[in-house]
Amino acid sequence: MDPTVLPRLRDLLRPDQIDVSESALDLHARGESTDAERRPDVVVYPESTEDVRRVLELAHATRTPVTPVAVNSSLEGQTVPVDAGISLDLTRMDRIVEVAAEDFLAVVQPGVTYPRLNEYLRATGLFFPVDPGAEASLGGMASTNASGTMAVRYGVMRDLVLGLEVVTATGQVVRTGGRAPKSSSGYALTQLLCGAEGTLGVITELTVRLVPRPEATMGARATFADVHGCVAYVTDLIQAGVPVARCELLDAAAIRAIRAHLGLELVEAPTVFLEFHGDADAVRRAADVALELARDHGAAAVETATDPEALAALWKARHQAYYAFVAAHPGMRNLITDLAVPVSRLAEVIDASVAAIGRLDVPGYVIGHVGDGNFHLTLMFPPDDAEAAARIDAAYGELVALTLAAGGTITGEHGVGLRKRGFVRAEHGDAVDLMWAIKDALDPAGIMNPGKKLPARTEAAV
Ligand SMILES: Cc1cc2nc3c(=O)[nH]c(=O)nc-3n(C[C@H](O)[C@H](O)[C@H](O)COP(=O)(O)OP(=O)(O)OC[C@H]3O[C@@H](n4cnc5c(N)ncnc54)[C@H](O)[C@@H]3O)c2cc1C
DSSP states (O other): OOTTHHHHHHHHSOGGGEEOOHHHHHHTSOOSSOOOOOOOSEEEOOOSHHHHHHHHHHHHHHTOOEEEESSOOOSSSTTOOTTOSEEEEOTTOOOEEEEEGGGTEEEEOTTOBHHHHHHHHGGGTEEOOOOOSSOOBHHHHHHHTOOOTTHHHHOOHHHHEEEEEEEETTSOEEEEEOSSSOOOOSOOHHHHHTTOTTSSEEEEEEEEEOEEOOSEEEEEEEEOSSHHHHHHHHHHHHHTTOOOSEEEEEOHHHHHHHHHHHOOOOOSSOEEEEEEEESHHHHHHHHHHHHHHHHHTTOSEEEEEOOHHHHHHHHHHHHTHHHHHHHHSTTOEEEEOBEEOOGGGHHHHHHHHHHHHHHHTSOEEEEEEGGGTEEEEEEEEOTTOHHHHHHHHHHHHHHHHHHHHTTOBSBSSSOOTTTTHHHHHHHHTTHHHHHHHHHHHHOTTOOBSTTSSSOOTTOOOO
């Protein structure tokens, strides 16, 4: 880093907003799941848009890399400052600015987490429906275009962010979008910045849609002899247009790990967990249809639940699945796929993933937001086993090829980060050149989260 940056930062911010301690640098050197590691030169904690603006202006002038980070729960190495420089930690920008219940929207700073927003909204009868497993921030969630268990019903971040305040890579403060429920005005910059993984600018405020809490909620689960049975059932369920609010798959190994981690009484069998939202009659009707279809598909057991505490425990278990897998294999590395395909192709790609676990001879788990064609294969392997890592990489490449041939995507929700860069051109072809043109226009000095999201300019398709 340019030696003038640190003293100049000290002129711009209070001492407690700048941290070069070993512990802060270590804490900001890694993300979840990947092994990539690099310490930043300095961690900076902005507390306002003006703080961010000053830091980015300085970073642009001195060609200093800036890696935004919030809760740091992203899974693809997005927050690892691979070129060092500044880790811009946005967790202190955590104010809920406004709730306009009459317009079904909230305005928040980027460090607000979605559980905190929902707690705040409790009395309003509204909620924010994107729920990634970790207690992630709205700024991080917008930046990865996150989704979660309810995307099948309410959509993903890109559908739910109406407007942003952003500090560009050159230090300009701009507003994109607005408060209207829809707009055809200008280019869709809000949607471009949602999913940019911090490579185009820093989000300093978000205007997000809220949705009414359902009058009634009913949960259901159906167990099947194998994962294929679960997926065949889900495919029919979705194609039949049954209005599910959540539709999640967990294989038997995943349920075993969750039982051991959380002590929950769950049947150790491949299971589809469902939830229905609406008025009491509507949820009962939808659940009846769903469970009848499950029986037609040979489900071993089906049951429903309306008790809010039991439902909350169930979804908590689902959200903790990743931590349960890590706890079951202390010290092991992991690779998580995040493939998403049209629902009609789900069975073949999940079948291939299940077969890969058998072939690779490493512990593996299949879980997924299967209602929207998205699932995760988590493979565990010893850190020093290069041969296992190579086998896993080769199998991953084959699954990606199968997914793309099925019209799918390499990432339904986790984003590209570091680990998936090698597959981006295979998915997007020459559109990658357009993406680089956008990157160059918005970040001419290339300082924003370098080394992420896009493949190297010269990289050919894999
Ligand atoms: C147990 C577990 C379960 C998960 N389940 C899901 C899931 O179901 N669905 C899902 O989508 N994800 C899931 N994730 C991944 C993760 O929670 C999401 O990627 C989430 O969106 C990251 O939010 P964060 O606040 O942790 O962001 P971070 O990890 O801190 O940052 C994520 C990205 O956003 C950028 N960024 C952060 N803040 C800003 C900002 N203000 N402006 C510009 N860029 C910014 C960072 O540079 C980085 O590229 C899970 C992770 C874990 C650990």
